Amino acid sequence: MEMGIxxxxxxxxxxxxxxxxxxxxxxxxxxxxxxxxxLAGQSTHTTVRRHRIEDSSREALAKAETAIDKGNYGEAxxxxxxxVAAHPENYTAWYDLGxxxxxxxxxxxSIAAYRQSVAANPNVFESNLNLGIALAEAAxxxxxxxxxxxxxxxxxxxxxxxxxxxxxxxxxxxxKTNSDAALDAFERAxxxxxxxxxxxxxxxxxxERKQKPAEAExxxxxxxxxxxxxxDVLAALTDLDIEQHRLNDAESLLRKLVVVRPDDAGxxxxxxxxxxxxxxxxxxxxxxxxxxxxxxxxxxxxxxxxDFYSDAGKYGEAERLxxxxxxxTPGDPALHYGLGKCLLKQKKFPSAEQELRQAVAxxxxxxxxxxELAIAADGNKDYLLAIQATxxxxxxxxxxxxxxFLRATAYDHLRDIKQAARYYHQFLTVAxxxxxxxxxxxxxxxxxxxxxx
Numbered sequence: 001m002e003m004g005i006x007x008x009x010x011x012x013x014x015x016x017x018x019x020x021x022x023x024x025x026x027x028x029x030x031x032x033x034x035x036x037x038x039l040a041g042q043s044t045h046t047t048v049r050r051h052r053i054e055d056s057s058r059e060a061l062a063k064a065e066t067a068i069d070k071g072n073y074g075e076a077x078x079x080x081x082x083x084v085a086a087h088p089e090n091y092t093a094w095y096d097l098g099x100x101x102x103x104x105x106x107x108x109x110s111i112a113a114y115r116q117s118v119a120a121n122p123n124v125f126e127s128n129l130n131l132g133i134a135l136a137e138a139a140x141x142x143x144x145x146x147x148x149x150x151x152x153x154x155x156x157x158x159x160x161x162x163x164x165x166x167x168x169x170x171x172x173x174x175x176k177t178n179s180d181a182a183l184d185a186f187e188r189a190x191x192x193x194x195x196x197x198x199x200x201x202x203x204x205x206x207x208e209r210k211q212k213p214a215e216a217e218x219x220x221x222x223x224x225x226x227x228x229x230x231x232d233v234l235a236a237l238t239d240l241d242i243e244q245h246r247l248n249d250a251e252s253l254l255r256k257l258v259v260v261r262p263d264d265a266g267x268x269x270x271x272x273x274x275x276x277x278x279x280x281x282x283x284x285x286x287x288x289x290x291x292x293x294x295x296x297x298x299x300x301x302x303x304x305x306x307d308f309y310s311d312a313g314k315y316g317e318a319e320r321l322x323x324x325x326x327x328x329t330p331g332d333p334a335l336h337y338g339l340g341k342c343l344l345k346q347k348k349f350p351s352a353e354q355e356l357r358q359a360v361a362x363x364x365x366x367x368x369x370x371x372e373l374a375i376a377a378d379g380n381k382d383y384l385l386a387i388q389a390t391x392x393x394x395x396x397x398x399x400x401x402x403x404x405f406l407r408a409t410a411y412d413h414l415r416d417i418k419q420a421a422r423y424y425h426q427f428l429t430v431a432x433x434x435x436x437x438x439x440x441x442x443x444x445x446x447x448x449x450x451x452x453x
Contacts, residue, residue, distance in 0.1 A: 057083045061093055064100075073100045084116070093121035095127045102134060110134050118146065125153035129166050136173050143173050151188075164192035169200060175206050182206055197223035197230055213244060217411060229260045231267075238270070247278055258287075265295035274306060281312045299325065306338060315342045333362035337369045344372055349379035360392075367396030374406055383410040401431045405438050408445075417449045 059080045067076035077100050083093040098113035115132035121127070132147035145171040155162025171185030183203055190199035204219035219242055223233045234257040241250035254271040261267055268291030275284035288305040292298060302321055309318035322339035329335065340355035355374035360366050374389035387410050390403050408423035424442040431439050 006412070047129075057086050057090075057093075061090075061096075064096060068096060068100065071103075073103045075106070076100050084159050087408065088116070089119040089120050091124065091127060094120060095124075095130070098127075098130060102130075107134065107138055111138065111140075122149070124154060125150050125155045125162060125166070128153060129162070129169065129280060132166075133172075136169065139293050144170065147173060160192045162200070164189045164196065167192060171199075175202075179206055179210055195226060197226040197233055199391075200226070201236060204240075208240065208243075213240060216240060231257060231261050231264070234260065235267070242274070247274060250274055251278060263294055265291045265298060265301070267291075268294065269298065269301045269304070272308070276308055276311075277314045281308065284308055285312060285314075297320075299328070310338060310342055310345075313345075315345045319346070331357045331362060333366055333369070336362065337366065339371070340369070340376065341372055344376050344379070347379065352376040353380055353382075353385075360389075365396055367393050371397070372404070374403075378410060379405060380438055381413070383411070383413045386410045401427055401435060402438070404430065405435070405442065408442065412445060412449070421446060421450055 015167050016346045025076070061083050064076040064079035064083070067073070067079070071180045076096070080093050080097040080100060083090055084097060087093065094113050096115035098110045098117060101107075101110035101113055111131065114127060114134055116129040117124070118131055128146045128150040132143045132145075132150060134147065135143035146424045147166060150166040151163065151170060158176040165184045167189035170451060171182045171189065174182035174185055178317070183206060186199045186203040186206070190196070190203075193199075200219045200223035201341055204216040204223065207210035207213075207216035207219060217237070217330055220233060220240065223230065224237065226404075227233060234253050238250045238253040238257065241253065251271070251274055254267065254274060255352035255431050257267045258264065272284045272291060274293065275281075285308050288301060288308060292301050292305060295301065303325060307324065309315070309321065309355060319339060319342045322335055322342060326332065326335050336355045336450060340352045340359060343349075343352035343355060353373065353376040356376055359369040363369070370389045370393035373392065374386045377383070377385035377389055387407055390407055390410075393403065403421045404427035408420050411420040411423060424446050427435075428439060428442050431442075
């Protein structure tokens with residue numbers, strides 16, 4: 001019986017992802033998946049090279065390919081090992097064995113088997129492609145040579161699809177060392193299949209890394225024209241618009257993305273963060289709440305929502321979220337600070353002071369926390385602590401009119417008239433009419449505490 005390599009169809013490319021600055025996964029350079037062989041006799045496949053083997057090995061290879069087609073890799077492996085032991089020149093069996101090892105997660109064995117297949121017949125597109133991809137996954141520099149070889153060979157079926165996959169894989173390998181050559185490879189992949197946005201998406205990502213946003217945008221727009229509802233393309237363009245401070249454009253794209261992928265928690269969370277920047281707090285909170293319903297364990301999203309609640313004056317909701325987050329990470333000074341501020345806004349001065357003390361204990365240079373601690377201490381009538389905290393704040397942050405006023409009133413309560421008068425005067429010097437209530441109070445207290453001249 002004549003046996004040979006045939007390319008198996010229906011294998012899709014695999015994607016990898018990386019965190020954006022916005023806490024969301026965005027498209028990264030990905031390695032296309034390995035191909036395998038089909039059952040003998042499938043009409044959509046063409047034999048690349050033929051040779052004869054004995055009946056027992058022919059039967060074992062046929063059974064192995066049937067098992068591969070069904071995903072029974074453990075069953076296929078011993079059969080294929082039997083064939084290559086009897087016929088070490090059988091590149092088909094070596095190729096299938098390489099595929100089986102790869103599917104079983106045995107990368108080194110997979111590479112060794114693919115090398116045997118290529119050594120037995122170096123002129124087969126599929127074996128060069130799969131060996132190149134396996135080597136790329138292992139970060140082996142030999143990958144480039146075999147992927148280049150694949151681009152010069154003829155796939156056994158669907159040549160345009162095969163060439164596209166080879167050029168894509170080569171481009172992703174070259175992107176690490178030769179970006180111009182990588183861009184050329186992506187362009188060749190696009191020529192092989194002018195309906196697939198993937199080559200343009202990968203080219204755009206690489207151009208962004210090269211700090212060429214205008215060229216990257218052109219590639220993303222080409223990809224978007226091919227697939228206007230592609231989540232990956234919409235996400236990539238969104239990130240680019242945010243980088244270029246085109247927030248309204250980014251908002252429009254993100255709104256499309258959450259329609260295309262309504263169950264994508266990351267997209268809702270990113271839209272929420274963006275809406276905050278645009279001053280649309282209520283819409284932002286709604287998007288964040290939707291994202292967290294989809295992914296309740298997203299601690300970054302829960303933290304952002306707590307901050308948004310606080311900024312929007314929803315202190316009770318913020319308090320509950322901060323408390324929940326602190327139960328998981330009690331050593332986080334920023335969370336203690338956030339909770340302390342919410343408690344302070346609700347005039348829960350003792351609890352606020354406790355949280356803010358924790359914040360500065362965990363981070364002794366936390367200037368903002370010292371400022372809030374001073375206010376909490378003042379609310380608790382702990383005027384010495386209020387003065388100490390205000391002085392510590394001044395070590396890390398510039399003085400403000402209200403820091404002078406807080407000292408003045410604290411000293412006033414402590415009946416230190418000299419210091420109170422000093423800080424009332426400093427406050428009035430810098431207030432410039434921006435604090436009318438406090439300015440009125442300062443002037444009248446000075447009349448009361450300073451001797452008449």
